[in-house]
Amino acid sequence: MIIRRRPALALLGMLAALSIFGVPPAHADETTPKEPPKVELVLDISGSMRARDIEGHSRISVLQQSFNEVLDALPAEAQVGIRVLGATYPGDVKAVGCKDTQQLVPIGPIDKLEAKTAVATLRPTGFTPVGLALRAAARDLGTGETTRRIVLITDGEDTCAPPDPCEVARELAAQGTHLVVDTLGLTLNDKVRRQLTCIASATGGTYTAVTSKTQLTNRINQLVDRAATTYTQTPAQVDGTEDCAGAPLLSPGAYTDREQFQEHRWYRVPVRDGQELRASVSVSLDRALNRDYGVLLRAVSKDGRELVRGTDAGSGRTDVLSTGLRWSAEQDAPDQTVCLVVSNSFSSPTATTAATPGMPLELTVGVVDSSPAPNGPDLGRGWGLLGLLALAGLVGGLLFGWLARWRVAIWREN
8 A cells, every 4th residue: 555645655665675575456455554564674693794705895894884874764753673693692502692682673763873883883793593583573573464574684594493494484474464574695605595585485575685785785775766665454355266267367465365175276467578476375274284284386377387386395394384486587578477376285184174264375476676696607508508518528529539649659658
């Protein structure tokens, strides 16, 4: 929904900068929320933040500088809090270090000078209890009708599991409290990327890899310019169908539906050239079920071709209650409508367990500009790649033959 007061518009733009999703369903009710959206920034201050690998600067200094710019753009009435992890315990006792998370600034209108001073004095210290910090941040935000957001900024994996941060994200999503976690990774480490993507996808949030201060600043500014709205108080009611052809057409936003045991619910989302689809689904258990169950989210083309599956597909887990996916349209591809399919493997433990109405599910949909991937070596495609490999093989063969002849000649001389 659109907030009409100018200060609130600026606030929502900044808050949406900490997330990708922000455009409500076209049919959502135009009602005024009872409370403003709330955001908590969770900052990693663990020892690895000392690394000086971001344009010659330490990760912590880049975080602090960018944080100051974010604060400068916030209006005084912004409902923002700050929590840190790994910031106070310098020792080696893991049992102690893995409890090291504190709320630095309570959620509410923020004193910018005080917050800047508090963050500026932080020094990389200890362990990385991401899962524990996420749970604590959720408690800080509380519950309510409007969307709560956690923005996790970290450079590494959780070093304290359990609780596993991805499990915590699924747990929070399953509670149905409109909580979204967005993650920013200050490293291109593949394990970190997988963990942060899992956390974000489970709650309908986003993951962004950051490799420079300019990239971080530009990314935030881009989102501020684009975003001027937030979710409505409650997800819009929608009825999925048994196939794609007659499925409801969804705009970006939050939706609620019900799905019966072992059912497939279909929805459609328009995606244009150069855009990326981001979607997540979570199901609330409102009755007893068999222990082995799962939720699957897929993106499918109109001709039935599967484009991508949710992050938990093929993981072997049998207790998945929330999952997410992201898919980008190919460059210069025509605009298309993507079908989202929500499936489940729920089953009743007894004959008396009611199968109707179906299990309550919450679906979030976002369509944004495709995120640029980190630059890497480009070997070409198709015939170009084949020619390159053939040339490399020829050169390698000639070189090997020449060395073999040279060795034989030397051997004969000796």
